[in-house]
Amino acid sequence: MSSVIQEVASTRRTAGERRKGDGRMAALFLAPWFVGLFLITAGPMAASLYLSFTDYDLLSAPTWIGVDNYVRMFEDPRLLQSLQVTFTYVFVSVPLQLAAALALALVLDKGMRGLALYRSVYYLPSLLGGSVAIAILWRQIFGADGLVNQVLALVGIEGTGWVSHPDHALNTLIILNVWTFGAPMVIFLAGLRQIPRMYYEAASIDGAGRLRQFWSITVPMLTPIVFFNLVLQLINAFQNFTQAFVVSGGNGGPADSTLLYTLYLYRKGFADLDMGYASAMAWFLLLIIGGMTLVNFLASKYWVHYDD
Amino acid sequence: MTDLATPSKVTFAEPSSSPKRSVRRAGGTRRRARSAVTSALKHAGLILFGFVMLYPLLWMLASSIKPNALIFREPGLIPTDVDLSNYTDGWSALLHPFSRYLINSAIVVLGCVLGNLVSCSLAAYAFARLKFRGRNFWFAIMLMTIMLPIHVIIVPQYVMFSRLEWINTFLPLIVPKLLATDAFFIFLMVQFFRGIPRELDEAARIDGAGHLRIYWQIMMPLALPALATTAIFTFIWAWNDFFSQLIFLTKPDMYTVPIALRTFVDSTGESSWGALFAMSIVSLIPVFLVFLFGQKYLVKGIATTGIK
Numbered sequence: 287m288s289s290v291i292q293e294v295a296s297t298r299r300t301a302g303e304r305r306k307g308d309g310r311m312a313a314l315f316l317a318p319w320f321v322g323l324f325l326i327t328a329g330p331m332a333a334s335l336y337l338s339f340t341d342y343d344l345l346s347a348p349t350w351i352g353v354d355n356y357v358r359m360f361e362d363p364r365l366l367q368s369l370q371v372t373f374t375y376v377f378v379s380v381p382l383q384l385a386a387a388l389a390l391a392l393v394l395d396k397g398m399r400g401l402a403l404y405r406s407v408y409y410l411p412s413l414l415g416g417s418v419a420i421a422i423l424w425r426q427i428f429g430a431d432g433l434v435n436q437v438l439a440l441v442g443i444e445g446t447g448w449v450s451h452p453d454h455a456l457n458t459l460i461i462l463n464v465w466t467f468g469a470p471m472v473i474f475l476a477g478l479r480q481i482p483r484m485y486y487e488a489a490s491i492d493g494a495g496r497l498r499q500f501w502s503i504t505v506p507m508l509t510p511i512v513f514f515n516l517v518l519q520l521i522n523a524f525q526n527f528t529q530a531f532v533v534s535g536g537n538g539g540p541a542d543s544t545l546l547y548t549l550y551l552y553r554k555g556f557a558d559l560d561m562g563y564a565s566a567m568a569w570f571l572l573l574i575i576g577g578m579t580l581v582n583f584l585a586s587k588y589w590v591h592y593d594d
Numbered sequence: 595m596t597d598l599a600t601p602s603k604v605t606f607a608e609p610s611s612s613p614k615r616s617v618r619r620a621g622g623t624r625r626r627a628r629s630a631v632t633s634a635l636k637h638a639g640l641i642l643f644g645f646v647m648l649y650p651l652l653w654m655l656a657s658s659i660k661p662n663a664l665i666f667r668e669p670g671l672i673p674t675d676v677d678l679s680n681y682t683d684g685w686s687a688l689l690h691p692f693s694r695y696l697i698n699s700a701i702v703v704l705g706c707v708l709g710n711l712v713s714c715s716l717a718a719y720a721f722a723r724l725k726f727r728g729r730n731f732w733f734a735i736m737l738m739t740i741m742l743p744i745h746v747i748i749v750p751q752y753v754m755f756s757r758l759e760w761i762n763t764f765l766p767l768i769v770p771k772l773l774a775t776d777a778f779f780i781f782l783m784v785q786f787f788r789g790i791p792r793e794l795d796e797a798a799r800i801d802g803a804g805h806l807r808i809y810w811q812i813m814m815p816l817a818l819p820a821l822a823t824t825a826i827f828t829f830i831w832a833w834n835d836f837f838s839q840l841i842f843l844t845k846p847d848m849y850t851v852p853i854a855l856r857t858f859v860d861s862t863g864e865s866s867w868g869a870l871f872a873m874s875i876v877s878l879i880p881v882f883l884v885f886l887f888g889q890k891y892l893v894k895g896i897a898t899t900g901i902k
Binding site for chain 2 (some may be wrong): 308309311312313315316318319321322323325326327329330331333334337344390393394398399400404405406407408409410411413414416417418419420422423424425426427431432433436437440465469472473476521524525527528531532535536548551552555556561564565567568569571572575579
């Protein structure tokens, strides 16, 4: 009798232990992540929100100044300039980049010979494009005596120093971002492969020509991928930093024409040690990116086709 | 590549814009011939486009073995005068030999790769296989951190790491990876783990294996493709990373390759492009090698998850 009770008790315990055991196991497996979440991500995030309401220069304790940093932001001509530069950069380069990616993916589709090779060649710039080395290359290529002007000279055109001209410097960065169209292209290619062949077969039996098939099958079936790429690349482009930093020599020049928002944030926080202001800028950036992504998701209802 | 041979066939079939009689006879061949023409044109266009895209890289490679003066006069790829001194000059142009920066970068990258492999796979196992309270909640939190701009946390992180006296060590770059802050890879591995049949771990559990053993002896070996993708992308991102290295490493003997290159541009200005190009090429080699040997995982990684 007692042994039965003991057994029941012990099975109870093991059952309980197993249920708890999963929880305890989960805590074990997730321990590094939890520590990271609280110490490296969430904690600093909260701290940065707090700092954004303070005046803080790293040397003395932060002093609470309310929303002054945020008010200052909208009176700061350089900040407004950096916003304008960033929006131009993002909303010109991302559509161009995605258009190039989509065009190439469409050309490369349908199991053409050498697909893997082409894909690799076009993809390579995406891997290298974020590096300092490529930014250095860009600075030379678009310099006064750079490769571009040497080539232009061959056809008798005299170019200017593209990176040192306020009207053109940002364009060189836009070109650099478009140059890295390989990553979204690979995603488009994968998306194209997902479209069931039978749709095209059925359409061609019904007498639809290739153009009609493209507009009625390929385009709607691809809209979720376009949406995905758009969201992703917009978020990425807002955070680009390296190229602008290196090409402009760290100051966003000439005449603040390449002063991307992130670059200005870096200068404020880590060159001027105006860390409260930099934190406010960071939160404003988060707001911009979050808001833009939200708008994207809301607008997607009207143009993204979900097959169900 | 073999498609380049087709134009010869084409020329025979091309003049068939002739009487209808012959069309009926040669209809099939003509259609094939026309598709051969378009295909050849397509390949020619794609090859040309690929060449234009890669031209800046090839030109940088060629210029890195040219004497400085030629870089500004020779837009072509074949150097009229070869000068390897760029490499030796560049190697010793900064305070430390360039090998120092390569080693520093290698330490950072290896730390990041190991950190991500271990910490992200542990967290992913918990999310994919363990039952615990709040799993969906934490999973959602994890997903949200993927898109978080680093700018929102960098200022307090800097404050924290400088209090810990970690500035000018590699710890601020590596420790976060040990704590699974690259949530993106957790997501990637969760997706992969979910695809592994549960029967496998249930069988192991019946044989008395605990979660740690299932994780280590069943899931990890099966998840090699996901681990490879993680390792490769971590490698490339950490190698190219500039923003955080710029902030956390300010002492020349701790410089990584990107920071060293940036210092090189600033210190020598435009005077020694040859040496600058040479070191830029050196800095791109590891990424290029990873690209060559890890292509399969790169393409799969982007196609399934949309990373750069």
